[in-house]
Amino acid sequence: MPAISLEGVRKSYSLAQVEFRALDDVSLSVEAGTIQGIIGFSGSGKTTLLRCISRLERVDAGRVVVDGADLAHLDGAALRIARRRLGIVFQQYHLLRSRTVAENVALPLELAGIGRTAIAARVGELLEWFGLNGKRDAYLSQLSGGQRQRVAIARALATKPAVLLSDEPTSALDAETTASVLETLQRVRDEMGITIILVTHELNAVRAICDKVAVLDHGRIVEQVSVPDLFLRPSSDAARRLLGLPNSPDYVRMLIGESKLPADSILLSLQLAGASAELPLLTQAARYFGIDLHVVHGEVGRLRDVPYGNLIVVARGEAGPIARAVKFLRENGAAVNPLDSHDGGNRA
Numbered sequence: 158m159p160a161i162s163l164e165g166v167r168k169s170y171s172l173a174q175v176e177f178r179a180l181d182d183v184s185l186s187v188e189a190g191t192i193q194g195i196i197g198f199s200g201s202g203k204t205t206l207l208r209c210i211s212r213l214e215r216v217d218a219g220r221v222v223v224d225g226a227d228l229a230h231l232d233g234a235a236l237r238i239a240r241r242r243l244g245i246v247f248q249q250y251h252l253l254r255s256r257t258v259a260e261n262v263a264l265p266l267e268l269a270g271i272g273r274t275a276i277a278a279r280v281g282e283l284l285e286w287f288g289l290n291g292k293r294d295a296y297l298s299q300l301s302g303g304q305r306q307r308v309a310i311a312r313a314l315a316t317k318p319a320v321l322l323s324d325e326p327t328s329a330l331d332a333e334t335t336a337s338v339l340e341t342l343q344r345v346r347d348e349m350g351i352t353i354i355l356v357t358h359e360l361n362a363v364r365a366i367c368d369k370v371a372v373l374d375h376g377r378i379v380e381q382v383s384v385p386d387l388f389l390r391p392s393s394d395a396a397r398r399l400l401g402l403p404n405s406p407d408y409v410r411m412l413i414g415e416s417k418l419p420a421d422s423i424l425l426s427l428q429l430a431g432a433s434a435e436l437p438l439l440t441q442a443a444r445y446f447g448i449d450l451h452v453v454h455g456e457v458g459r460l461r462d463v464p465y466g467n468l469i470v471v472a473r474g475e476a477g478p479i480a481r482a483v484k485f486l487r488e489n490g491a492a493v494n495p496l497d498s499h500d501g502g503n504r505a
């Protein structure tokens with residue numbers, strides 16, 4: 158059974174009597190014990206989606222089933238109890254300045270009416286697990302950003318939720334602290350078996366710890382794929398733009414500072430993964446077919462040990478050899494798409 162299942166979720170806001178659909182028929186199933194990333198451009202609906210899952214916002218239509226309970230259709234005491242199965246962390250921590258670390262972590266347990274002895278035991282267990290024992294009596298002002306976020310995560314997990322929702326938990330942190338918070342989230346999944354939803358605009362966070370990732374675009378999920386598939390084979394326009402792989406030739410020309418390419422050249426988008434990324438395919442294609450292949454934009458790297466390259470290449474030469482080179486690249490496992498229909502993209 159999935160830990161979270163969204164079916165046909167819709168949410169609109171009215172602004173100056175104009176209805177704006179922030180979530181449009183969103184369906185998503187998140188397996189228990191996994192980290193689900195949610196990415197998308199600003200305004201695509203990420204935060205709204207988290208607010209609807211946590212019932213901070215009521216959906217207009219659809220089902221929001223968390224750990225077996227449909228939060229969209231619960232009210233009163235039943236909703237309060239069901240919400241304890243969810244923990245939430247935010248970018249800005251939302252911790253209380255007037256309380257110590259231990260008192261912050263205790264807060265949700267106090268609100269749930271748990272007895273003092275049980276609260277002390279649970280808080281002690283969490284502070285130990287999060288390496289915060291030495292800070293139990295410290296106040297917010299005495300903590301680093303990373304420590305604050307660990308306190309916020311510990312507090313979110315106080316009531317032993319099945320699911321942790323995290324909204325941009327690392328965007329206020331430097332690279333090193335980000336890495337340690339991401340590692341903490343990974344341990345939360347691995348050692349506590351908690352399902353995590355991670356809303357982020359940082360692709361590195363997705364690459365580092367997510368199992369699957371959903372791409373939101375204008376309130377719709379346009380891709381729900383494994384993390385390797387996002388990086389190695391992005392299919393939606395939104396995912397390609399998020400990865401810095403634009404589909405628009407004009408945008409690429411601006412990026413490379415060339416308003417016009419030579420008449421005998423075309424722009425190619427090239428994706429290589431696994432074995433194809435280990436071969437010197439571009440050099441071979443250029444040599445065999447007597448053309449120039451010039452990488453003008455993109456990235457190469459390794460994703461969970463699979464080498465990959467997402468490249469924008471200017472191919473220069475005669476139409477026939479370019480078409481044969483493209484065929485050769487495809488036969489050797491590269492995904493090749495002409496970007497430019499004006500400068501003869503149809504030749505490939």
Ligand SMILES: Nc1ncnc2c1ncn2[C@@H]1O[C@H](COP(=O)(O)OP(=O)(O)OP(=O)(O)O)[C@@H](O)[C@H]1O
Nearest residue numbers: 170171172179197198199200201202203204205206
């Ligand atoms: N309470 C609200 N009233 C009216 N419009 C809203 C409200 N909350 C969100 N919106 C609109 O819904 C759309 C989605 O907003 P949301 O905050 O979910 O996007 P996001 O992807 O989280 O963006 P960001 O990355 O900038 O946080 C935006 O156009 C936003 O202006």
